[in-house]
Amino acid sequence: MSTLHDEIQEIRSLYPESLSAVMPALQLAQVRSGGWLPEQAFRDVADALDLTPAYCLSIASFYDMFRLEPVGEHVIEVCTNISCGLNGAQQVVEAFESELGMHAGETTDEVTLRTVECLGGCGWATIVAINNRHRLHVKADDVPRIVAELRGVAWEEESGGPDA
């Protein structure tokens, strides 16, 4: 695997001005750092683009998808904007809270659970992004199955519970 520094140079070459590469560079650094941006990532991106870590942080802190704290192995994001809200998004949020034993906004080693603004799937509400992949038409009843799937637990269709 090529180094982060080399890959950032490749990204940089796509743009007339290298500052444009800061966002894709941070995105790449975040993927490489387990889904969030530790201090070292800002130093690496800053070095690669001749910027300061502080500048890189000022960019990351503006955008919702950059994470400044560690995230769980899985990231579950429930859209609670209008159309999802009208179709039971809050019940979906509460089902995840109950199934995972945590509140939205919290992170465990296993999972980060949070609500997010419109994911652009309003006609297929409720939209839940799981590790950035969108699930459509999610209902509260679907949540135990989704959690079992993330945990790698086989799901018994007939009983509607984990396969014991």
Add this chain to the structure above:
Amino acid sequence: MAPTPEIVFAGTNGGTLTEIADYEAVGGFEALAKSRALTPDDVIAELNASNLRGRGGAFFPTGRKWSFVPKPDKIAKPHYLVINADESEPGTFKDREIMLRVPFRFLEGSLIAAHAIESRHVFIYIRGEYEAEFEVLVAALEQMRAKDLLGGVTIVVHRGAGAYICGEETALLESLEGRRGQPRTKPPFPAIAGLYASPTAVNNVESITSATSVMELGGAEYAKLGLENSTGTRVFSLSGNVVNGGNYELPHGFPLRDLINDLGGGIADGRSLKAVIPGGSSTVILTAEEAGKVTLDFDSLVGAGTAIGSAAVIAIDDRCCMVQLAVRVSQFYEHESCGKCTPCRVGTKWLTGILQRIEDGRGTQADMELLVSVADRINGKCLCPLGDSDAVAVMSYFDKFRDEFQAHIDGGGCPFDGGSSLDHLLAPVAMHVHERAPVHA
């Protein structure tokens, strides 16, 4: 049900056209060949003849926008085409389906537009949350490169990172340049000094995709679709309390009630329609009665005091508390305010706070007046319309459903008494401060 000629989605038969051979089999890239055989001015003339207007929300004539970009000999800098694929107006999900199902028609339009403004550099700014769509575009581009279709034009797909404000064109340009996505003052307009202070056209995905169809059909032929002042088809995003949500490509002028009742299968769960947001969350709400009278085009919706916006229709049934709706919409704009202009940064937070007080039964009659006053202090006082969107939208709920707001004051709480569809909805902006109720295991 009215006929629904597919223009944007032509040739898909309900599926996708993601293999280049399949796209070529339905006439793909003929419009590009035709355009490249014409002078840039002739391409713009075709667009002007079609009267295609911007599908992102502002409805600005696409051909005119291109004609504002100076000729290369006037400003000796590179010219840029920037495509706004940062679709994030709540209710709107059309561009993602266009990119997923007809990526080549979209990319073909990008090359046509680049030819028209004499640009060799295209940037597609796609919202970060659209990961699958990004992958489809990158794969389609690879296929086009392999067939040598780019004609010396570079196309870079640049991913956003979660900021609604970057749908505003100058904020998008700031973001693309590697800064925080905060709107610029205008003038100068992007046509003169846009990306890297160079001449730039910024167009929406659906506008660009429709431009391919304009060049394929001819401007005059395209103009026969829809209405005189709202030509062509439009991909309407239907959501909310309808049976069949989804995207529907329809000619402009289609009756709103038919979209909801016929194509959308009517209101779900046997409830009745209460209100409709016709063009994305920033547009003025329509009561059910008003919604029954309008057609989906620029003039009809302006005549009804609202706008076609991003063509995102949200149907709301009688279970929804309008104060809760206002709280949730205001929370969205508060969360997405970039913080550059004080009236928006402070005003959206104030609007949310006042509305929440009213919803919680802590509101007074003075809060009703304060709401009007704060909205007035936001409207028209910022660099971009984000704050206005909050003020205009929530004040339209206030104006049209004032009795419901008053009932919250008079009754000391929400008259829905826990039965509203938006009850306790947890917005991201409130996530870190919400009351930690015990989790029910």
